[in-house]
Structures are given as structure tokens and as C-alpha cells.
Amino acid sequence: MDIGIGQPITLIDVVKKIFSSWPAYQLAVQHGAGGPDTAAKDKWLAEEVTTYIASNKEPLDAFSLTEWLDDILDHEFNLYAEDDSTTAFSQLFLRASVCFRTNNAADLKVLWDAVPGKTSANIQPKAGEEDSSEDDGEGSGDDDDDDEPMDTDDAPSKSKKGPRFVEEDDGWTSVKR
Structure with a gap:
């Protein structure tokens, strides 16, 4: 379908863009959660989501799609999104x-423009966990002021935006807000 972006797009193009903007899913992909x-x-x-939503004669409801997608994410990527993001992205x-x-x-153009491009999903360590990127001792920057907020684990941080992976005691990896 031509939406005025210079090239026609298909449903799979939109599905891929939506997946690329989903932080919890991108964390799972970036960290090889699917093995x-x-x-x-x-x-x-x-491809499977595209086929599933396109081939149903009756329009799907968000609950059914969310359950179906949660099941796949759990079995294929060991991903359980506690932040309820599966529902939001199913609606997209x-x-x-x-x-x-x-x-x-x-x-479709409004939806395309509203969905951001590829998300750079970053894992933020929980309070009390060591950050493996600080093992070398010296940072790459010249300004030590950038590193000070990391020392105060109790203070709320404005940089914490979005979900993060947390490995539970039972071996499951959860996405927390």
C-alpha cells in the first residue's frame, strides 16, 4: 500500500517495524533469548504474526492475539513481559x-509515523549488581561527573525509562519496568 513514504509498504513491513520498536522483544533478540x-x-x-493476522477471516481481538503472542514469546524466546507490553503491541x-x-x-500512514524506528534496548543493572562495563577501571570519557549518578543506587534516576531483564531465582528471565 502506498502511504506516501517513497515506496509502497506491506503488512510484514509494518509488523517488522512494530517488533523493532518493542524494547522487551528487542532485548530478548539482542541477548539471544531464543538460543x-x-x-x-x-x-x-x-512472518508468522503477519500470516496469522492477515489470514483470519474475522478480525482478531487484542486479548486473543496477546495470548497467542505471549505463548510464542514464552516458548520460543523464554520471554514473559510483565510490563503488559504484549497487549499494547498486539493492538498495534x-x-x-x-x-x-x-x-x-x-x-496506516498515521500508524507508521507513530511507531518509532529500531529501539536501542539497553539493560540497566538492578541495585547492588555490578556493571561489567566498568571492569576496565577507566572510562572512555574525560568528565567524571557523568559517572557520579551511578554511585547512588537509592536515588531515583531519570535515565531509567523502559523495561529491563531480570533473571529470577528459578531461572526465568522477566522484563520489569
């Missing part, structure tokens, strides 16, 4: 599907 085949699973999941997938079903280029 040695994580990259292949990432590609497969985009469904909005895209409706735009394609109704051939609504204007709404």
Missing part, C-alpha cells in the same frame, strides 16, 4: 491489519 537460532526465530515470528498489529483490510492508507 542460537534467535535471528531466524525473529524473522520467522514477523491489529490496527495495521485493519488498515490493510479496509485499504485505509491515511490511518
